Every structure is written in structure tokens, then in C-alpha cells.
Amino acid sequence: MTEPRVRILDTTLRDGSHAIAHRLTPENVRHVAAALDAAGVWAIAVGHGDGLGARSLQYGFGLHSDEELIAAAAEVVNRAKIATVLLPGIGTRSDLESVNAVGARICRVSTLCTEVDIAPQHLRLARELGMEPQSHVTMAHLLGPREFAEAAKIVSDAGSECIYIVDTAGALMPDDVRARISAMRDVLLDEVALGMHAHNNLSLAVANSLAAVQEGATVVDATLAGLGAGAGNCQTEAIVAVLERLGIETDVDLWALQDVADDYVRGTVMTRPQEVDRLTLSLGYAGVPSSYLLHAERGGERFGVDARDILVELGRRKAVIGQEDMILEIGAELAARREGPARGTGSMTQRSVT
Amino acid sequence: MKGEASLSGLDVAGSSARFRVAIVGSGNIGSDLLAKLQRSAAVEVVGVAGIDPDSDGLARARALGLTTTHEGLERLLELEPGIELVFDATSASAHPHHAQLLEQRGIRSVDLTPAALGPPVVPPVNLGDHLEAADVNLITCGAQATVPIVAAVSKVADVAYAETVSTIASHSAGPGTRENVDEFTFATARSLETVGGAARGKSFIILNPAEPPLLMRNTVYVEAPGVDREQAEQAVRAAVGEVARYVPGYRLASDRQFRDDVLTVFVEVEGAGDYLPAYAGNLDIMTSAAVRVAELYAGASTTA
Numbered sequence: 034m035t036e037p038r039v040r041i042l043d044t045t046l047r048d049g050s051h052a053i054a055h056r057l058t059p060e061n062v063r064h065v066a067a068a069l070d071a072a073g074v075w076a077i078a079v080g081h082g083d084g085l086g087a088r089s090l091q092y093g094f095g096l097h098s099d100e101e102l103i104a105a106a107a108e109v110v111n112r113a114k115i116a117t118v119l120l121p122g123i124g125t126r127s128d129l130e131s132v133n134a135v136g137a138r139i140c141r142v143s144t145l146c147t148e149v150d151i152a153p154q155h156l157r158l159a160r161e162l163g164m165e166p167q168s169h170v171t172m173a174h175l176l177g178p179r180e181f182a183e184a185a186k187i188v189s190d191a192g193s194e195c196i197y198i199v200d201t202a203g204a205l206m207p208d209d210v211r212a213r214i215s216a217m218r219d220v221l222l223d224e225v226a227l228g229m230h231a232h233n234n235l236s237l238a239v240a241n242s243l244a245a246v247q248e249g250a251t252v253v254d255a256t257l258a259g260l261g262a263g264a265g266n267c268q269t270e271a272i273v274a275v276l277e278r279l280g281i282e283t284d285v286d287l288w289a290l291q292d293v294a295d296d297y298v299r300g301t302v303m304t305r306p307q308e309v310d311r312l313t314l315s316l317g318y319a320g321v322p323s324s325y326l327l328h329a330e331r332g333g334e335r336f337g338v339d340a341r342d343i344l345v346e347l348g349r350r351k352a353v354i355g356q357e358d359m360i361l362e363i364g365a366e367l368a369a370r371r372e373g374p375a376r377g378t379g380s381m382t383q384r385s386v387t
Numbered sequence: 388m389k390g391e392a393s394l395s396g397l398d399v400a401g402s403s404a405r406f407r408v409a410i411v412g413s414g415n416i417g418s419d420l421l422a423k424l425q426r427s428a429a430v431e432v433v434g435v436a437g438i439d440p441d442s443d444g445l446a447r448a449r450a451l452g453l454t455t456t457h458e459g460l461e462r463l464l465e466l467e468p469g470i471e472l473v474f475d476a477t478s479a480s481a482h483p484h485h486a487q488l489l490e491q492r493g494i495r496s497v498d499l500t501p502a503a504l505g506p507p508v509v510p511p512v513n514l515g516d517h518l519e520a521a522d523v524n525l526i527t528c529g530a531q532a533t534v535p536i537v538a539a540v541s542k543v544a545d546v547a548y549a550e551t552v553s554t555i556a557s558h559s560a561g562p563g564t565r566e567n568v569d570e571f572t573f574a575t576a577r578s579l580e581t582v583g584g585a586a587r588g589k590s591f592i593i594l595n596p597a598e599p600p601l602l603m604r605n606t607v608y609v610e611a612p613g614v615d616r617e618q619a620e621q622a623v624r625a626a627v628g629e630v631a632r633y634v635p636g637y638r639l640a641s642d643r644q645f646r647d648d649v650l651t652v653f654v655e656v657e658g659a660g661d662y663l664p665a666y667a668g669n670l671d672i673m674t675s676a677a678v679r680v681a682e683l684y685a686g687a688s689t690t691a
Contacts, residue, residue: 125569353594
């Protein structure tokens with residue numbers, strides 16, 4: 034069997050976790066992972082949406098640990114590789130060692146595209162553990178193509194075998210994706226694979242993933258039924274259908290993917306439909322991490338303010354991945370503003386020194 | 388746990404013979420530390436050791452008339468006998484050798500690296516427990532900023548769990564931080580337990596590249612079932628006041644929030660801008676804590 038031209042890395046069971054407040058169960062994992070494995074996907078990502086070590090007050094505890102969920106996947110998977118994600122500053126080496134012990138084989142070390150030099154420590158560790166070290170280079174809209182490629186070079190030099198454009202805010206357009214893939218292809222060695230991780234906030238996830246493939250990406254992160262942060266991820270069934278129509282080999286069973294997406298993910302895992310609506314458009318428009326959606330909605334309810342106002346303020350303050358605590362402050366400030374001036378001791382804007 | 392209150396009878400600027408100190412490490416932290424120590428009446432900086440002859444830090448020290456060397460700590464100790472304390476602003480890998488050199492000579496040290504050889508110290512919380520220690524470790528900037536808050540609540544309630552999120556400007560995260568992010572998170576988390584008094588601790592660090600650079604922000608979640616909110620508020624305010632005595636830019640940001648047994652405290656740190664820019668509150672809180680330790684030792688030694 035020849036290598037598929039594009040490998041599908043399904044991240045329903047990790048990115049999808051954001052859409053359900055990290056409440057995946059081992060049963061969910063066993064069912065979906067078994068179906069994905071049988072359908073022939075190359076790899077299956079499993080875990081808390083914010084990665085290893087993220088179970089917390091800040092990001093949400095969810096129901097089960099990454100170790101439990103990954104062990105559940107390992108029970109049922111025969112061919113596909115199990116992938117985990119680690120955000121330096123959140124996950125640590127002992128977290129990676131734990132999941133490696135129960136079957137994780139690919140480690141995506143995830144950093145902002147502007148902060149890739151915090152990745153080498155964990156890329157090295159992944160390699161030492163015998164895992165495939167890969168890089169999620171996130172908030173890809175923050176850097177232009179050439180700077181993005183320079184960031185990719187840094188993680189490539191540190192041992193990353195596959196580097197993904199991660200459009201965390203779902204803010205990129207297809208031409209933006211093409212330019213970044215092309216720039217990376219220019220500076221990286223051929224054996225470094227390029228991947229695309231798209232979010233659908235501007236309704237462009239499948240189009241962006243296709244653009245990436247056409248420009249040279251060979252791995253696509255996607256989720257069943259598009260389950261995921263913000264408006265969701267690139268929908269696995271859709272991108273596979275599109276690639277198949279274009280004669281690009283993925284080597285997966287499209288019908289089987291559709292069945293598990295429609296019969297199980299939509300029925301049992303999803304708690305609400307993935308929508309491109311005013312909140313998710315605000316994410317994409319303002320360049321705000323998709324992972325903030327549910328937190329902003331809860332903040333809106335808790336403080337009695339509009340979640341869209343919270344998201345727009347997050348964008349104004351240039352929030353990056355991981356700053357969910359900012360929602361608590363913004364919610365309180367918006368509520369205080371609404372009730373009249375001179376309330377509270379908090380600063381009205383994010384303080385910085387000019 | 389003995390904090391500074393146990394030192395309250397001591398005159399920090401006491402004796403006319405000032406506490407003789409030196410710095411090893413002539414980078415950003417060493418340079419900022421030098422600027423702060425110059426202002427201190429209790430200590431006298433006699434020298435700075437580095438390894439880069441062209442470093443700005445050594446040039447500044449030379450311009451101040453201090454003894455300098457680019458041949459490392461051992462050379463400085465030959466040139467300047469009579470040093471009583473050395474600040475190590477180098478790296479985790481270099482510190483053990485420095486600590487050994489100093490201990491052999493009966494010279495005390497304050498470790499600003501992640502080496503964590505000596506006991507972890509947050510001055511207002513537990514310096515009183517370690518007045519005789521040969522080498523104390525300042526843990527991380529996140530610990531300096533958040534442990535006082537956790538320790539404050541620990542005084543009025545049992546803290547089951549403390550979780551801290553430190554967000555710093557990309558510009559103020561140097562190679563030392565970037566290459567040691569793991570050490571940062573678990574050293575900080577451990578100190579929430581061992582120094583802050585939490586039964587369990589967890590810490591995160593986030594780098595943000597926004598322009599203009601943002602001030603260091605720390606969110607501290609303290610889970611203390613049954614805590615009296617008013618007592619906790621008073622304790623937190625008092626703790627912030629204690630830190631602000633030596634870190635003037637340390638202050639509460641938004642109002643405290645309380646829900647489901649979890650008290651959430653928001654703290655920001657603005658640096659003094661001595662050598663590092665003011666947004667680098669994370670580095671400033673380390674150098675300020677280091678100066679504070681030296682001043683308290685100086686005060687302690689005049690009454691010994």
C-alpha cells in the first residue's frame with residue numbers, strides 16, 4: 034500500500050473537548066477512536082482541549098484525566114497513532130511521561146508563533162521518550178508568512194518532524210494559508226512535513242485546509258462533524274470528500290467517517306450544533322482564540338453582560354491562548370461600567386506602560 | 388512560619404559598616420540588581436563578576452568604580468576579600484559551583500536562578516525561618532508574586548488548593564525563562580505548597596507578545612472551603628501591603644471574586660524601570676526580593 038498523499042490526523046477527541054467543556058468520557062473515546070482507526074485515519078488526538086496538565090480552575094477540570102482518556106483509546110486502536118498536545122507553560126515533562134506510558138506516540142508541542150523558542154525543551158523530551166515530535170505553531174495570524182516560516186525553522190532545527198499552521202482564531206483566509214505554507218516550504222528541508230489545523234470561525238476551515246494541501250501540506254487536523262473550539266475545526270468528512278473528489282489520496286473510508294460523525298458524535302458527544310454565528314464570527318474577526326467561546330458565554334451569564342462584548346474586549350487586549358482569567362476581570366469590569374462610573378478598584382483597561 | 392514580623396525589632400540601615408555584597412552575572416538581572424543595591428543604605432556593592440568582557444553590566448559596574456572581572460566569581464573573590472554575600476544572577480547550571488565556592492569561604496548567597504539548591508524564600512512570608520541559611524533560593528517571579536497571597540489566606544483558613552496563572556510580556560521573558568518553562572511551573576507550584584501553605588498547588592505561565600508590552604499579571608485562585616471572606620480580604624490586603632514595601636509597583640488589580648469556595652485575586656506588578664523596562668515587573672520582583680533579603684540580613688547581623 035502506498036503512503037496516502039495527505040494524512041488525516043483526527044482531533045475530535047482533543048479539540049472537540051473544547052466544545053463540550055472537556056467532558057469526554059472513556060466510553061466516548063473508545064467508541065470514536067475505534068471507528069476512526071477502522072476508517073483508516075493516520076492518527077487520533079486525545080485529551081483535554083488545552084493539552085496536558087490543563088485540568089484546572091483556569092481551563093476547566095472536565096471529567097477525566099488525559100491518562101485515562103489516552104489509555105481508553107489505546108485499548109481499541111490497532112493501526113492509528115495516538116497523539117497528545119503539550120503547551121509549555123501549562124503541561125510539563127511528567128505529564129508527557131505519563132501519557133507516553135499509556136500509549137501516546139505523537140507529541141505536538143504547541144506554542145504561539147511568536148514564542149517558538151520555548152518549544153525545544155519538550156521537543157527534545159518527546160524524542161527521548163521515543164515519540165514523534167511535532168509542532169503546533171499557534172495564533173498563526175499574528176505573524177506574516179516570512180516571520181512564520183522563520184518560527185517554523187526554529188522548531189524544525191529543534192527536531193520537529195511536522196509543523197502545523199494552527200489558525201487558533203480562525204482568522205486566516207486561503208491566500209494567507211498558501212503564503213505561509215509556501216514560505217515554510219522554502220526554508221525547511223523536504224523531510225519536514227507541513228500540516229494545517231484550521232478553525233471555522235469565518236466559515237473557511239475546509240477551504241483553508243484545501244489551500245494548505247494544494248500548496249504542499251501533507252497532514253490535516255480535522256474533527257468529525259467539525260466538533261471543536263469556536264465554530265469548530267475543519268470537518269473530517271468534508272475535507273476527505275473534497276480531497277477524494279480532487280483525486281488526492283487520503284486512504285480513509287469516507288462512509289465510515291460519516292457514520293460515526295452522524296450517528297455517534299452528533300447524537301452522543303455534541304451538546305449543541307457547531308455554528309458560525311455572531312460569537313464565532315467575532316472570534317475570527319477579532320483574532321481571539323477559539324477556545325475562549327464557552328468561557329466567554331459563561332462569563333456573560335455570570336456577570337450579566339454580552340458575551341460578544343467580552344470577546345471583543347479580549348481582542349482589544351490582544352489575549353492569546355491560555356488567558357481565560359482575563360474573562361473574569363473583563364466580565365466584572367463590563368458589569369461595573371454598565372452600573373455606573375466609579376465602581377470597583379479594578380483598572381478599566383489592560384494596563385501597560387507606553 | 389517566620390516572616391519579616393520576626394525581624395521587626397531590627398534596624399535595617401543600622402550599623403555604619405555596611406553589609407558588603409557582590410553580584411555574579413552581569414546580564415539584565417544582574418544590572419537591574421546593581422541599580423537597586425546602589426540605592427540601599429544597608430548594603431555596599433563591592434564588585435560584579437561576569438563572563439562576557441563586553442557586557443553592558445560590567446561596563447556600568449566599572450563606571451561606578453566597582454571591582455569587576457569577566458573571569459568569573461572565583462576571580463572576584465580573589466580580588467575582593469571581605470565580601471559577605473553574593474547574589475547569583477547567572478543560570479541554574481552555574482549556580483551549584485558558585486554555591487560551593489561561597490560556602491567554602493563562609494560567604495552567604497542569594498540564588499536568583501532556578502537552581503533551587505537552598506531553601507525557597509519569599510521574604511515577607513518565610514525569611515525569618517532561614518536567617519542562618521548559607522544559600523537561599525528566590526524560586527521564580529511567579530512565586531514571589533503569588534505565594535504572599537496564598538500564605539495570607541492560609542493564615543485564616545485551610546487552603547486545599549491554590550492555582551496561579553502568571554502572564555508576562557514576551558519582551559520580558561529572556562532565555563533563562565524560555566529554556567526553563569517546566570522548572571518555572573513546577574517550582575512555583577511546589578512553593579505554593581511549601582511556602583504558601585496550600586495542600587496542593589498548580590502554576591501556569593503564559594507569554595503574551597502584545598504591543599505595547601503588558602505588565603506582569605498574576606491570577607491567584609485559592610480554594611479554601613469555609614473561609615471567612617472578610618478575614619481573607621483583610622489578610623490579602625495586608626500581604627499586598629507588605630510586598631509593596633519593597634516592590635512599589637506590586638498592587639491589586641481588579642476586585643477579588645469569590646465563588647464556590649474559591650477566592651480569586653488579581654495582582655499586577657509594574658517594575659521600577661531601574662535598568663529593565665517598567666513592564667518587566669516579573670524581573671523587578673526578583674531583584675527587589677533579592678535586595679530585600681540582603682537588607683534584612685544586614686539588619687539581622689547588626690544585632691547578632
